[in-house]
Amino acid sequence: EAQVTQNPRYLITVTGKKLTVTCSQNMNHEYMSWYRQDPGLGLRQIYYSMNVEVTDKGDVPEGYKVSRKEKRNFPLILESPSPNQTSLYFCASSLNHPIDTQYFGPGTRLTVL
Amino acid sequence: GNSVTQMEGPVTLSEEAFLTINCTYTATGYPSLFWYVQYPGEGLQLLLKATKADDKGSNKGFEATYRKETTSFHLEKGSVQVSDSAVYFCALSDQSGNQFYFGTGTSLTVIP
Numbered sequence: 444e445a446q447v448t449q450n451p452r453y454l455i456t457v458t459g460k461k462l463t464v465t466c467s468q469n470m471n472h473e474y475m476s477w478y479r480q481d482p483g484l485g486l487r488q489i490y491y492s493m494n495v496e497v498t499d500k501g502d503v504p505e506g507y508k509v510s511r512k513e514k515r516n517f518p519l520i521l522e523s524p525s526p527n528q529t530s531l532y533f534c535a536s537s538l539n540h541p542i543d544t545q546y547f548g549p550g551t552r553l554t555v556l
Numbered sequence: 557g558n559s560v561t562q563m564e565g566p567v568t569l570s571e572e573a574f575l576t577i578n579c580t581y582t583a584t585g586y587p588s589l590f591w592y593v594q595y596p597g598e599g600l601q602l603l604l605k606a607t608k609a610d611d612k613g614s615n616k617g618f619e620a621t622y623r624k625e626t627t628s629f630h631l632e633k634g635s636v637q638v639s640d641s642a643v644y645f646c647a648l649s650d651q652s653g654n655q656f657y658f659g660t661g662t663s664l665t666v667i668p
Contacts, residue, residue, distance in 0.1 A: 447599075476656065478658075483660060484660060485645060485658040485659050485660040485661050486600075486645065486658040486661075487658070488655060488656050488657070491654065491655065491656075493654065499654065501655060501656075502655075502657070533599055533600070535599075535600075540649070540653040540654060541649045541653065541654070541655075541656040542588045542605075542607060542649050542653050544602045544605075545592075545600075545602065545656075547599030547600045547601070548599055549598065549599050550599055
């Protein structure tokens with residue numbers, strides 16, 4: 444089954460404790476992206492990757508890191524999480540760029556205390 | 557910069573009513589425009605898209621026309637069903653095709 448998976452689905456952590464949210468797709472897609480969803484703000488793009496080893500900042504990259512060492516994986520790293528990063532995070536992938544259909548993962552709900 | 561503005565909700569309609577959700581955009585050049593839908597507890601799914609001016613996207617009875625003169629991409633459906641209850645997001649991809657911008661979302665509830 445073609446899908447985007449994210450782990451964990453739910454995470455409660457404390458300020459400053461490094462964490463990684465994994466994202467994996469099995470569709471051989473070139474383009475991958477991370478978004479955060481906040482009430483009243485919709486989804487905002489954090490980082491995106493056009494292909495392996497190529498990543499770039501979206502609208503709200505501060506406090507986040509990403510890497511793209513393999514085509515299928517695009518982990519999101521929070522080196523020192525803060526409470527303002529409490530949010531619902533979605534990973535997405537598409538064939539070559541976001542003009543193609545983006546397929547979204549199920550989301551990761553992160554709470555930073 | 558690029559941005560999307562859509563009508564605030566929530567919107568509540570009776571089954572078989574006509575639906576319009578307004579969406580306008582600000583962008584340089586020639587963006588592509590999208591409607592994505594989020595059903596409760598799920599990730600987003602593409603509903604429809606249009607990649608150039610005057611194009612009409614359509615899917616599942618929903619339609620939207622890319623109007624460059626009014627910078628709009630309003631979503632319409634002639635007769636909504638209870639199963640259409642969801643949050644609808646208007647979005648654009650910038651001219652480079654790399655970055656993506658969503659509106660704030662409009663929650664729709666359809667009552668029997």
